Amino acid sequence: MPAAGSTAAEPQTNHWPRNPGMDLDLSWALDTRVNLSAGERRVATLPGRRTVKKDAQAAWLLKAVTCIDLTTLNGDDTTERVKRLCAKAMSPVRQDILDALGMGDRRITTGAVCVYHRFVAAAVEALQHSGIPVAAVSTGFPAGLTPHHLKVKEIEASVADGAKEIDIVITREHVLTGNWQALYEEMKDYRAACGSAHVKAILATGDLKTLRNVARASLVCMMAGADFIKTSTGKEGVNATLLVTLVMLRMIRAYEERTGFKVGYKPAGGISTAKDVLNYQFLMKDELGREWLEPDLFRIGASSLLADIERQLEHHVTGAYSAFNRHPIG
Numbered sequence: 001m002p003a004a005g006s007t008a009a010e011p012q013t014n015h016w017p018r019n020p021g022m023d024l025d026l027s028w029a030l031d032t033r034v035n036l037s038a039g040e041r042r043v044a045t046l047p048g049r050r051t052v053k054k055d056a057q058a059a060w061l062l063k064a065v066t067c068i069d070l071t072t073l074n075g076d077d078t079t080e081r082v083k084r085l086c087a088k089a090m091s092p093v094r095q096d097i098l099d100a101l102g103m104g105d106r107r108i109t110t111g112a113v114c115v116y117h118r119f120v121a122a123a124v125e126a127l128q129h130s131g132i133p134v135a136a137v138s139t140g141f142p143a144g145l146t147p148h149h150l151k152v153k154e155i156e157a158s159v160a161d162g163a164k165e166i167d168i169v170i171t172r173e174h175v176l177t178g179n180w181q182a183l184y185e186e187m188k189d190y191r192a193a194c195g196s197a198h199v200k201a202i203l204a205t206g207d208l209k210t211l212r213n214v215a216r217a218s219l220v221c222m223m224a225g226a227d228f229i230k231t232s233t234g235k236e237g238v239n240a241t242l243l244v245t246l247v248m249l250r251m252i253r254a255y256e257e258r259t260g261f262k263v264g265y266k267p268a269g270g271i272s273t274a275k276d277v278l279n280y281q282f283l284m285k286d287e288l289g290r291e292w293l294e295p296d297l298f299r300i301g302a303s304s305l306l307a308d309i310e311r312q313l314e315h316h317v318t319g320a321y322s323a324f325n326r327h328p329i330g
């Protein structure tokens with residue numbers, strides 16, 4: 001079958017040097033402008049402008065599966081639910097569907113499993129030998145309003161329990177009051193507490209009021225050493241959108257042009273259909289190139305997306321849609 005972005009759909013092993021960060025360049029952040037109407041035009045044309053059909057679409061969707069941070073972040077989460085989620089992450093697409101796609105011998109897994117700190121150890125145990133990293137949402141997720149020293153301790157505890165990726169939430173007040181120095185310092189502390197674990201900076205873009213704030217916060221977090229910038233916790237009133245994505249991708253591009261370091265991108269919250277995820281993939285490829293279609297540089301934070309992708313893949317191979325309850329997630 002043709003492959004998404006011209007490569008096979010199974011996980012890749014390309015590793016980029018980690019973003020070490022740089023000194024805070026306040027004038028770069030403050031001088032950053034966003035052209036709202038040009039951005040709106042750009043994303044409005046996207047759904048109609050790019051489509052892929054049949055085998056090509058199946059390949060793009062399998063690639064998307066490898067980039068999913070399969071997530072459960074609910075107040076009623078339990079160890080059993082997390083274990084079921086881990087089982088799904090290891091076998092995200094039914095074997096009969098993979099066989100019918102001619103991909104039965106490929107090892108396809110999700111990019112990570114993403115849970116609250118409480119469940120990190122259980123997820124690490126459930127995923128042992130799978131190579132799938134556990135991502136923990138730490139730092140008082142989702143509001144990020146617990147005392148700073150406790151947020152740092154939470155990161156350290158998640159790393160001690162085996163999390164290889166830490167999704168931190170920034171203090172929105174730093175952005176809303178223009179305290180970029182405080183945002184930079186907070187992010188640097190989080191990066192240091194993560195050690196060798198990769199850190200994703202959740203900007204909570206729905207709380208930041210303006211796209212200019214999104215652009216500035218993206219730059220400041222990258223300057224402080226973020227490995228990924230991520231849109232949302234999934235708990236804000238507005239979560240991932242294509243417009244916010246365009247702004248953040250342009251900042252990632254600017255950062256790479258200035259420093260040579262590639263920073264990853266993670267849209268999260270409300271991405272629940274195969275159609276949605278294809279638009280994100282097209283935008284990634286158009287704006288940053290095909291390297292950003294791989295799980296090293298692209299993750300999708302989602303709790304229910306996988307069920308729809310699996311359903312679309314089943315439709316592709318059988319010609320019929322099955323009920324959602326045939327594709328349980330966890």
Ligand SMILES: O=C[C@H](O)COP(=O)(O)O
Pocket residue numbers: 071073114232233234235268269270271301302303304305
């Ligand atoms: O980071 C991931 C999000 O919390 C998941 O959001 P979702 O439940 O809308 O897919």
